[in-house]
Amino acid sequence: MIKALIFDFDGTIIDTETPWYYALRDRYKSYGVELTLEQYSQCVGTSLHQFNPYTYLMTEHGLPIDEEEFRAVVHRDHTELMGKEKIRPGVLEYLEAAKAAGLKIGLASSSKRSWIERHLDALRIGHYFECMATADDVSKVKPDPELYRLALQGLGVEPGEAVAVEDSPNGARAAAAAGMHCIIVPNELTRLLPFDEGNLNKHAESLADVDFDELVSKGCGSSAIGA
Incomplete structure (x- = not known):
């Protein structure tokens, strides 16, 4: 029996990741450089290390760019693109169903707490989460399992009693390393990335395609995933 759901944030609850890629890709293009998906995927769902x-x-192409100004322009473009984004399909319904069923709800994200809370407040869903583990709380972010282990500890549940909801390969690896079942609901960007095969992971287009009652009773069995 599943006792808790632990959500990733970026790309899973709302797709912040595809707009980041588009904003950076277009800025690179203005300098005559292609930002490939393969390159960018190295920092999706993890740190920038x-x-x-x-x-x-600047470091690889030797371009005389002011980093602060470059970052500011990218953030401006990202903010504009985010104006078109909404909470991903099925997320709100899952939060409401989990709360009604008495499940514990947590969040484990490689992003900073201030970034997450800003968006949760805008979406008006922050009150659903009993525990949040963020980049501010750990020494290593995903794909390291530390974030998930901290969230599990905060919710007081064992790995086998919780399901992670993820969108990226790095996030799925973190959940698997923590010994958790994981539903992968990739977004426009991450559905193009290669995911590791694993019995603890199940894929769906969105949470709207995953039957909540079957998930809670059967975990990540194949019958819980819509066609």
């Missing part, structure tokens, strides 16, 4: 899109043009 492996690939930093804000410094790459």
Whole structure:
């Protein structure tokens, strides 16, 4: 029996990731450089340690760019693109169903708490989450399992009693490393990325395609996933 749901934030609750890629890709293009999905995927759902899109043009291409100004323009473009984004299909219904069923609800994100809370407040869903583990709380973010382990501890449940909801390969790897079942609901960007095969992971277009009652009773069994 499932006792808790733990959500990723970026790309899972609302698609912030595709707009980031578009904003950065278009800015790179203005300098005559292609930002490939393969390159950008290195920082999706994790930190910027492996690939930093804000410094790459300077460090690898030697372009005389003011990093602060570059970042400001990208953030401006991202904000404009985010004006078109809404909470992803099935998320609100899942939060309401989980609360009504007495499940514990947590959040585990590689982003900063201030970023997450700003968006949760705008979406008016912050009150659903009993526990939030963010980049401010751990030494390693996803794909390391530390965020999920902290969220599990905060909710007082075992890994096998919780289901993670993720959109990215790095997030799915973190959930698997924590010993959790995981439903992967990729967005426009992450559905193009390669995911690891694993018995603990199930894929769906969105949470709207996953039967809540069957998920809670059977975990990530195949019958819980819509066609």
